[in-house]
Amino acid sequence: MRILISGTTYHPALNGQAIFTVNLAEGLAKRGHEVAAVYPSEQGKAYSRTRNGVRLETVNSFSLSFLHPDSFVPLPSVKRVRQILDDFQPDIVHIQDHYPTCRSVVMESKKRKLKIVGTNHFMPENLAPYIPGLSKIKPLYNRLLWNWMLEVYNRVDVVTTQSRVAADIVRAQGLRVPVFPASCGIDLSQFRPDPSVDRLACRARYGLDPGRTIFLFVGRVDKEKRLDVLLRAFQYMKRDDIQLVIAGSGAELNELQALAKKLNLGERVRFTGFIHENLHVLLNSADIFTMPSEAELLSIASLEAMACGLPLLLADAVALPELVTPGVNGYLFKPGDSQDAAHYMELLADQPERWDEMGRASIEKAQYHGLENTIQRYEALYKDALNKTS
Incomplete structure (x- = not known):
């Protein structure tokens, strides 16, 4: 098949949508499909090139780095999208969001009577922190943002979610x-x-305390991840042998570092910056993985930790409960509740004899989410969409 995948973010961005899109595009290419990825240029000016078997076709853009380092807004791109579609001649189109590039792709694909698959990564909570004043009118902006998304996704043939x-x-x-x-x-x-x-060597490399229970967070350090909840949890703990490691970067990093200083957390919290190449090593050196976000439609970072055999401590919000059987491979805490998070952090720290057992349960749950299964699932969806008449 000739598959055109479009979105707002791709390599070298390291957010969940970008990672999924790259993995899917490159995985499909390895299985013999011709794949093109269309997205706003991270360089500003549009370019065409090939990376790992995937044809990259970007549109002109400008950076919104003052809001978020991975944010690039496309300039008017209908003409460029039309050119890409005419040149690549896809059998099927797969969009990753409802923002301007994908809107143009949907509009032009409908004119050509192409089948369109849409994957939704969107939650209003992911966008709201970057739009000043929206928190004051939450019900209204939620409805407006969902309507914005539905305007595009109700025009595609089939939608997937994580x-x-x-x-x-x-x-x-x-x-x-x-x-x-x-x-x-x-x-x-x-x-x-x-x-x-070598767990001790890895801990030494990143400044992790070898004598403490390590709770690890991996991901974007942005408002919607609610990392402040974990920092404030230390106020409710009786023990001081727990260390929180935040492996990531983002718009909220300076604010969280200031909060850690204000709370006098010292070495109880460690900021390592984003770790990509050696992430599996870091995961294998931690004791427990934690994700406090209240807007996760799945959580790739949590799945990667599960596959490495870590117990979980996740917020009981949106899709995260699908990853945890409480008491079996981890626990869930009340979203936004630092005191409840502290309770479960101490409970897990008190149970080192159960970590291996919980880790094995995490590994078992993670097997369903293997990338090969995902790629085969999308191949089947594409074929099914193509076989259905309009």
Whole structure:
């Protein structure tokens, strides 16, 4: 098949949507499909090139780095999108969001009677922190933002979401086309327990305390991740042998570092910056993985930690409960509740004899989310869409 995938973000961005899109595009290319990725240029000026078997076709853009380092807004791109579609001649189109580039792709694809698959990564909570004043009119902006998304997604042929709860959410918001859960997938050959990892050496490299229980967060350090909840949890702890490690970067980093200083947390919190190449090593050196976000439609970072054999402590919000069986492979805490988070952090720290057992349960759950399964699922969806008459 000739598959055109479009979105607002791609390599070298390291957010969940970009990672999924790259993994899917390159995985499909490895299986013999011709794949093109269309997205706003991270360099500003549009370019065409090939990377890992995927044809990259970008549109002109300008940076919104003052809002977020990975934010590039496309300039008017209908003409460029039309040119790409005419040149590539895709059999099927797959959009990743409802922003301007994908809107242009949908509009031009409909003119050509192409089948369109749409994957939804959107939640209003992901966008709201970057639009001043929206928190004061939350119900109104939620409705407006969902309507903005539905205007595009109700024009595609089939929609996928990363989890069952994410599918339920978009149906409840007014999606009228068929919607199916399909995991974003993770590379199980890369993310796995690795006995060869020198845990002490890794901890020394990143300044992690070898004598403390390490709770690890990996991901964007942005408002919607609610990392402040974990920092404030230390105020409620009786023990001081717990260290929180935040491996990531983002718009909220300076504010969180200031909060850690204000709370006098010292070495109890460690900011490592974003770690990509050696992430599996860091995961194999931690004790427990934590994700306090209240806007996760799946959480690739949590899945990667599970595949490496870590117990979980996640917020009981949106799709995260699908990853945890409480008491079996981890626990869930009340969203936004630092005292409840502290309770479960101490509970897990008190149970080192159960970490291996919980880790094995995490590994078992993670197998369903293997990247090969995801790629085969999308191949089947594409074929099914192509076989259905309009």
